[in-house]
Amino acid sequence: VEEIKTKAQKKAAYHIAFAGDVPTYKELLAMKGLVMAKGVVNDGTACYVMSEYLKAELEATPRDAGSGLMIVENGMIGGIPVFCTNEIDTDTASYVGFGIWSNELLGQFGDMRYIVDPTSLADEDSIKHTLNGEWSMTTVRTEAFVLGSFV
Numbered sequence: 001v002e003e004i005k006t007k008a009q010k011k012a013a014y015h016i017a018f019a020g021d022v023p024t025y026k027e028l029l030a031m032k033g034l035v036m037a038k039g040v041v042n043d044g045t046a047c048y049v050m051s052e053y054l055k056a057e058l059e060a061t062p063r064d065a066g067s068g069l070m071i072v073e074n075g076m077i078g079g080i081p082v083f084c085t086n087e088i089d090t091d092t093a094s095y096v097g098f099g100i101w102s103n104e105l106l107g108q109f110g111d112m113r114y115i116v117d118p119t120s121l122a123d124e125d126s127i128k129h130t131l132n133g134e135w136s137m138t139t140v141r142t143e144a145f146v147l148g149s150f151v
Helices: 025-037 052-059
Strands: 014-017 048-052 078-086 095-100 103-119 127-137 145-150
Touching: 014 025, 014 095, 025 048, 025 078, 052 078, 078 103
Parallel strands: 014 145, 048 078
Antiparallel strands: 048 095, 095 145, 103 127
């Protein structure tokens, strides 16, 4: 475990490098442990974040030999829900995030504008819908987040 220093990864206080192609159950629980060891309380907003592909792999990966239990069971890892998005993957690497998400604030400022455009896509017999707004996110406690990556 090392402290993250780069600007691109400053939202997470810690980084874990997974030893293999798929994270182990122990490595995933260690991510939760790092956050809890810093005194961040799970207020019900704890969640792992990964791609659908990795989640599917973990649903088929045993926790240990002989138990018959998989790393992801019923959409959870050790009682913590798994949220899936492909936004956590990049062209060069895949990541797994863990966090207590009440420490990530989301605000909407000003007016939202909803635009219905029935003419731009008229030749496709479609209507274009656009929602414009100004949104901002702020991390309250960086120690509430851990980012795991593959070596």
